[in-house]
Amino acid sequence: MREKLVLGLGGTVDYEIAWDSRVIEHLIREYSIRASELDASIPVMSERDLVVTLLAFLAGGAGGERFVASSDIVETFAARFDRRITLGGTCVRAAMAMQALGVESTVHLVSIDDHVRRLLPAGCAYLCSADHDTTDPHLIVQFSAGARVQAGDIDLDAPHPNRVIYANDPPNERLLLSEGLGEALREAEIFLISGFNVIQDTDLLRERLLDIRQHMQQLPLDAVVYYEDAGFHVPAMSRYVRDALIGVIDVYSMNEDEMQAYLGRPVDLLAVDEVAEALRELQLLIPAATLVVHTKYWSLALGELAASYAASLQGGITMASTRYCYGDDFTERDYREIDSRVPSVLGTRFAADLEDRMGPTVRCLPAFALTVAAPTTIGLGDSFVGGFIAALARR
Incomplete structure (x- = not known):
């Protein structure tokens, strides 16, 4: 029963997005993000902050869950990728x-x-x-081992597959x-x-x-x-x-x-x-x-x-x-x-x-x-x- x-x-x-290194690299250049800024713990108050934290998770092959200041940040970021809607x-x-x-x-x-x-x-x-x-959608970004991002002074290669969740719900x-x-x-x-x-x-x-x-x-x-x-x-x-x-x-x-x-x-x-x-x-x-x-x-x-x-x-x-x-x-x-x-x-x-x-x-x-x-x-x-x-x- x-x-x-x-x-x-x-x-x-959930919005599950398909990983695309080209989109991430474009955002690194657009927001002038540098390797020294990468930090998974900063408050996610903007799309730029989301990218900074995501790159920090990617660098360690780590997963996590982060609060974002607005669902609009999730919508803006997710719209840049192919995505599918699922339940979580x-x-x-x-x-x-x-x-x-x-x-x-x-x-x-x-x-x-x-x-x-x-x-x-x-x-x-x-x-x-x-x-x-x-x-109030949750953004879920998953990456495979070996996912590569190269832009500016950032050169990352994910050591493990994992996922990161961003939400304002x-x-x-x-x-x-x-x-x-x-x-x-x-x-x-x-x-x-x-x-x-x-x-x-x-x-x-x-x-x-x-x-x-x-x-x-x-x-x-x-x-x-x-x-x-x-x-x-x-x-x-x-x-x-x-x-x-x-x-x-x-x-x-x-x-x-x-x-x-x-x-x-x-x-x-x-x-x-x-x-x-x-x-x-x-x-x-x-x-x-x-x-x-x-x-x-x-x-x-x-x-x-x-x-x-x-x-x-x-x-x-x-x-x-x-x-x-x-x-x-x-x-x-x-x-x-x-x-x-x-x-x-x-x-x-x-x-x-x-x-x-x-x-x-x-x-x-x-x-x-x-x-x-x-x-x-x-x-x-x-x-x-x-x-x-x-x-x-x-x-």
Whole structure:
């Protein structure tokens, strides 16, 4: 039943642009951008700022999510490229990935328009807090490894494929919860929480955290609560979410970028000693029952119940890998084909060594060895969540 899996808290309408180095190089010259200016952390108040931050992400092959001062910036930049309109938001992309395996769910939305009604699969029910239609697009820029940009004194070659998200989305910034959420949770077996990262007002965030705690009182005692972290538009506000929800979250999940943001430093993802130390620090920062970290090389669960989530980790890895290879329109057959592939040698060696190093409180599984000419880097974390929850629900 769809009501058994409730995924929240907000979906988006996304503009996915096709990477074109020539357009980026034209903008570098038009705005006289120099290599010394590249910085992924500056406020994005103009199209020029967007290009400066995007180039900084490209240089490190890193992904991220940034707030922009106006949706007009998104519209102006997106209009320069070929683009397609899709649905996003962790809960929606996870639900759509699960639907490919025939696993149905209910998603909680905070905005609605004809794009959502047209693109949401029939197997995804929804409840929505909005009382009228709005469209505030998210810009998603993905690049492949080796994407090259040369203009002025800038000469960049992306070391890894990744994606960057830019958005100004008032409904998701308010994250108003539907009055029907508590009722939807009464028979839920799994509840996904995501989306608090875009709220920028401290008082509003505290109010929403009180709201969701109230709705969650309707959850059955044995329901699993899964929290997926994301890049907070105001990084300091992530602690309010941790303080309010850590006691009611069963699985606290994040990707490699978010892990490194919490630690305040880069981590060599294939260095066992370095990752083990990072995980110990992460546990002190986020004392969740089970921590999940998913990366391009491996995914792991950390905690006393880590071993019980092995099948769910594999489901997440397989789902994200399937999307990486096949994009939006993958099938269950594609999923099964990916699941039969051989794990990467580096990931396999790392996973075994990390488990030896840290003992039974860690369960680490390697990613697959994948070679794809034009991979999809958008929505991989969301797909991991969908695969994890689908496997957990089937268990």
